[in-house]
Amino acid sequence: AFFAYSTNYLIDLANAVIVDVEATTAIRPAEVTAQRTMIDRTQERFGIWPQRLAADTGYGDAANIAWLVHERGIEPHIPIFDHARRRTGSFQRDEFRYDQQHDLYVCPGSKELLPRRRNFAALRGDVDQDGFIRYRASKHDCDACALKPQCCPGQPNRIVSRSIHEGARDLARDLAKTDAYVTSRRERKKVEMLFAHLKRILKLDRLRLRGPNGAKDEFLLAATAQNLRKLAKLIPMPVAPALE
Secondary structure, eight states: OOOOEEEEEEEETTTTEEEEEEEEESSHHHHHHHHHHHHHHHHHHHOOOOSEEEOOGGGOOHHHHHIIIIITOOEEEOOOOOTTOOSSSSOOGGGSEEETTTTEEEOTTSOEEESOSSOOSSOOOSBOTTSEEEEEEOHHHHHTOTTHHHHOTTSSSOEEEEETTHHHHHHHHHHTTSHHHHHHHHHTHHHHHHHHHHHHTSOTTSOSSOHHHHHHHHHHHHHHHHHHHHHHHHSOOOOOOOOO
16 A cells, blocks of 8 residues: 655745645545635634635636635636536537526527426436536437537537536636736746755655654644745844944
């Protein structure tokens, strides 16, 4: 068996100072949970509430984006992880117009895709276990459509998936078009530089202590060393009094 732990940093992008550290197992869901823990803990300890969060695509799942936007009021400067991107050359989901008032999609052929096409004897939920709603076109409409080869060549009808958190995802997509997002993407390199310093300079590519508590202690000490190094450069040295 192979056991590995990851260190997760929450940093101040302006000065690259580490404000919180969380040790986790080396899997993405645990790292996303650590991000939430660090944000809440930083607010409780220091009264600091970030206006924006810059992170990579691994943090761009729908549930996490919604948590940042709706529950914490933080701008997600995070690339959206989109399961629905098609690599077959057929129409992408963003080419279907969503009608919020009637809760349906309109395809490039001006036909409607509905979340439910027929009534079942037993009531079924529209949301699947992944938090997505499937909008389906009518097979009759698709069979008669001249755009079918460009839309769903291998399927009887087109299906479009929409996350229950799509509103938050749309906000993240809009933010990705701003100058502030470009700045965040550039500044995100600062945390990668801290991780590189951790391995190459501090030589923390292997842990000396075992278990999650041991990993937590080592990562915290390493982050403290990195912060002391950074703060020594940021805080000006006191000026010695002039001798008379």
